[in-house]
Amino acid sequence: MTQPLLTVKNLSKSFAARGAASAKDSRTIYAVDDVGFHVEHGETLGLVGESGCGKSTTGRLIMRLIEPSEGSVQFEGQDVLSLKGTDLKRLRKAMQIVFQDPFSSLNPRMSVEDIIIEPLVVQGDMNGTDMRRRARQLLDKVGLSSAHAGRYPHEFSGGQRQRVGIARALAPNPKFIVCDEAVSALDVSVQAQVINLLQDLQEEFGLSYLFISHDLSVVRHISTRVAVMYLGKIVEIADKKTLYASPRHPYTQALLASIPVPHPSLRRQRARIGGEVASALAPPSGCRFSQRCPMAEDLCRREAPAMRHLAASHEVACHFAERSGTRAASPKARAVG
């Protein structure tokens, strides 16, 4: 088996909570807690979870936009977290990121051309004429016109701006792109266009994506494999088919059940989960989902479940994953409301 493009192990990030009454009272938020996964060459790993669960932080940790507290990130066998100075700068050519907000991700004072070539300017191994030529090629590639090069971000719509953001990410010829909620801010029709664009580019350049989103339908469309996060931890990873057809973690099941079905008579029986997400300041002991889980038992409140393999490409962190499988098979039996 060849080495995966990206391997993440035990990745953790904790923040000191602000506003603590005294130094003694200072508490720690575990935004990302012991997260591990890998991304193969040319595949898309979807990362889903509700807001605040640490998906974006995970993306930024891998990119080293935030420094992790613990863990390791290997990119093509290189230890990303130990790189410094020039080596880190070189690595950034191979890893790029597309941001969520197409309005704040483009500098309003720079022309689109300058925005796109910024990575090339910073890396400094191309001359001005070549960079400008590349910017125009990229604009064509992402479905804008090279005539747009001299315009400013405010002259574009959200979808067009996101295309500029994608062009910028492509500029240094990366192998891996983190798409951090890259389509969440766009209208549904524009979402589809941008997703198709991402898929075309993936095919053409052999890109790998880490596709972060809270939208399960979008993730289902674009991903090869999907990881589900809850409160800073990954609870289930499986290839797309397995995850959507037979989810094993109760949280994944609840998430999938919450996707609206656009047909009145096909209304799904909802496996509702009660309560709110527990505070990351004081996560419940044992399994972090135990407070809301419909099948939690004493064991769950005592002991945090480790990730374990159910099948070759199906990992889950639940003590009762086998049992929950039967439940998914007959959802009506346990459904509420």
Place this chain on the structure above:
Amino acid sequence: MSSRTVSETPAGVVARKYFWRGRIARRLMKHRSFVIGAVLCTLVLLVAIFAPLIAPTDPNRMAIRFRFQPPSWDFPLGTDNLGRNLVSRVAYGARLSLMIGLGVVLLNAAFGVLLGALAGYFERLDGFLMRLSDALMAFPSILLAIGIAAALGASATTAVIALAVVYIPRTARILRASVLVVKEQEFVQASQAAGASHGRILFRRILPNCMAPLIVQLSFVFAYAVLSEAVLSFLGLGAPPTTPSWGILISEGRSYIREAPWLTIVPGGAIAVTVLGLNLLGDGLRDVLDPRVKMDGA
């Protein structure tokens, strides 16, 4: 703009350098308040430069016979308590006041921007730099300026340094606040992901987006500097009293504000015109340097 660059790109996008040069100049000329501001500032500057030609007499020549003359044909701006011609005094006063005002603004901007930018960008420096500025701001500003000027010895340069130092914390504060806002924008992270250095991110990506409040603040600093200089001079800590400045004229005229209001109105008006000119100039620059502002209606 050469025809070659135009033909290269059908949409009229030209090579960036020429593009910016031509575009900025054109946008500036289109901006009404910039043009008005430029005219006012040029006017004041010309008065300062050509003061010897404008002044009918030496600014310190006394003529007790003609004391407290209201503005008239012979004395267009009137005379003061010692019969000195206000035209001469205001014209010569422009020299010192402009030099002090601009000196303070430049010095203040240089350090205020640097400290504010560092405090906003590097969290580790923030606490230290802001407590330092708290300490400076805890003193009443004029008292602090007096202290600094007294320690350095009386001269116009001393006054400039003292006043600049006094307003540095305020400018730094304002810049820090803008930097804190701008640095959270995703384009900053995009630069970081591109591999840009901290210096590049801070000075070439963040700072240009923090200019609007800074320009406003600096025009305030100018006005304060011109007025506060009078206090320092009054206490013998600024320029020697034989060189008139607008601030000195106002503080001298204040005693006679009922009998001879022109003594305060005239130099006060001069300050107002200068500050207005700078403000309009600043507004114009702010708009023109921001590509988001449409220039057609301005």
